[in-house]
Amino acid sequence: MPVDPLSRTFAALADPTRREILTRLAAGAATVGELAHPLPMSLPAVSRHLKVLEGAGLIVRTREAQWRRNEFHAEPLDEAVDWILTRRRTWEARLDRLDAHLRSRKGTQP
Amino acid sequence: MPVDPLSRTFAALADPTRREILTRLAAGAATVGELAHPLPMSLPAVSRHLKVLEGAGLIVRTREAQWRRNEFHAEPLDEAVDWILTRRRTWEARLDRLDAHLRSRKGTQP
DNA sequence: CTTGTACTTAACGTATTTGTTAAGTACGAT
DNA sequence: ATCGTACTTAACAAATACGTTAAGTACAAG
Numbered sequence: 411m412p413v414d415p416l417s418r419t420f421a422a423l424a425d426p427t428r429r430e431i432l433t434r435l436a437a438g439a440a441t442v443g444e445l446a447h448p449l450p451m452s453l454p455a456v457s458r459h460l461k462v463l464e465g466a467g468l469i470v471r472t473r474e475a476q477w478r479r480n481e482f483h484a485e486p487l488d489e490a491v492d493w494i495l496t497r498r499r500t501w502e503a504r505l506d507r508l509d510a511h512l513r514s515r516k517g518t519q520p
Numbered sequence: 521m522p523v524d525p526l527s528r529t530f531a532a533l534a535d536p537t538r539r540e541i542l543t544r545l546a547a548g549a550a551t552v553g554e555l556a557h558p559l560p561m562s563l564p565a566v567s568r569h570l571k572v573l574e575g576a577g578l579i580v581r582t583r584e585a586q587w588r589r590n591e592f593h594a595e596p597l598d599e600a601v602d603w604i605l606t607r608r609r610t611w612e613a614r615l616d617r618l619d620a621h622l623r624s625r626k627g628t629q630p
Numbered sequence: 631c632t633t634g635t636a637c638t639t640a641a642c643g644t645a646t647t648t649g650t651t652a653a654g655t656a657c658g659a660t
Numbered sequence: 661a662t663c664g665t666a667c668t669t670a671a672c673a674a675a676t677a678c679g680t681t682a683a684g685t686a687c688a689a690g
Contacts, residue, residue, distance in 0.1 A: 417534050424530035425678085429603070436610040442637060455679055457638060462677095476636045476687045482611050487604050493539070494597050500546040501592050535648085552667060565649055567668060572647095586657045586666045 415467070416493060419486040422466035427451070428459050435469060435482040442478050525577070526603060529596040532576035537561070538569050545579060545592040552588050 422428055431445055446456040460480060463469045467486045472479045532538055541555055556566040570590060573579045577596045582589045 414536060416539070417536055420530050421534035421677095423600075423604075424527050424534055426524060426527055427678095429526070432607055433610075436607040436614070438614060443635090451678090452680065453637070454639080454681085458678080461638095473686090478637070482607075484608050484611055487608060490533075491601055491604055494533075494601055497542055497546040497592075498594050498597060500543075501594055504546070504548060531647095537648095553665095561648090562650065563667070564651085564669080568648080571668095583656090588667070 415486065416489060418466040419468070419490045422462050422468055423490070425459065425462075427456075428463055431456075431459060431463065432468060432482065435480055439479050439481040442480065445480065525596065526599060528576040529578070529600045532572050532578055533600070535569065535572075537566075538573055541566075541569060541573065542578060542592065545590055549589050549591040552590065555590065 423432075427449060430449070434440060434445060442453065442457060442460065445460070446453050449456055460469065460471065460478075463480075464471055468483055470481050470483050472481070533542075537559060540559070544550060544555060552563065552567060552570060555570070556563050559566055570579065570581065570588075573590075574581055578593055580591050580593050582591070
């Protein structure tokens with residue numbers, strides 16, 4: 411597992427099973443069993459996916475009797491979106507400058 | 521390597537070196553050598569990171585004589601952001617409903 | 631205090647990732 | 661032709677990821 415938070419977040423999102431779990435949890439908290447039921451794998455496998463999500467800060471887990479309540483946590487997603495949008499903006503800005511440059515050259519060539 | 525596009529995108533972004541490369545390329549296209557120079561690893565290593573980025577559709581590579589021009593491509597990032605924001609919205613909506621519910625209960629208990 | 635439920639941890643196998651160095655390959659220039 | 665430049669591909673090693681089954685652990689209930 412990577413050390414920096416952003417890598418952890420993206421790595422967590424890189425697995426389809428984990429994204430499915432997050433989709434489910436965005437609709438409301440759930441126990442491990444509830445999450446595992448529709449998934450085509452064993453309970454221990456799901457248990458470890460949840461650990462990865464917890465490590466990325468994307469869920470928070472709390473004990474309730476013999477159940478574990480898993481709750482969605484959106485903060486790391488914000489940083490991921492920020493990173494992406496920053497690159498997008500840098501790229502768009504470059505395209506805009508290029509566009510302006512081409513326009514100005516065209517204007518000076520009648 | 522994962523098969524679905526979203527997993528490829530997130531997996532590509534999960535590596536700090538690849539994010540650094542993308543940051544550099546968002547400012548403008550570059551050759552493999554230019555990208556490799558500041559990085560603490562061999563050229564073949566960088567070459568393969570670029571292959572991963574290409575596989576995710578995040579860059580497009582073209583030959584120019586003996587150089588390879590690597591150009592940023594933002595489209596896959598849009599889908600990644602969409603996925604994230606959809607979950608965010610689902611979660612926010614849930615919190616809003618919960619909030620409304622609590623308010624209404626408070627209103628009926630004078 | 632034993633039993634059932636709901637997990638987690640351990641032990642294990644296999645595949646993928648990420649780096650290395652050494653050996654190609656492709657092209658321009660002499 | 662052959663030489664240098666700019667990569668890519670191959671072969672390898674080590675670490676990480678992701679699944680399995682079997683063996684804990686923790687709590688509630690009878």
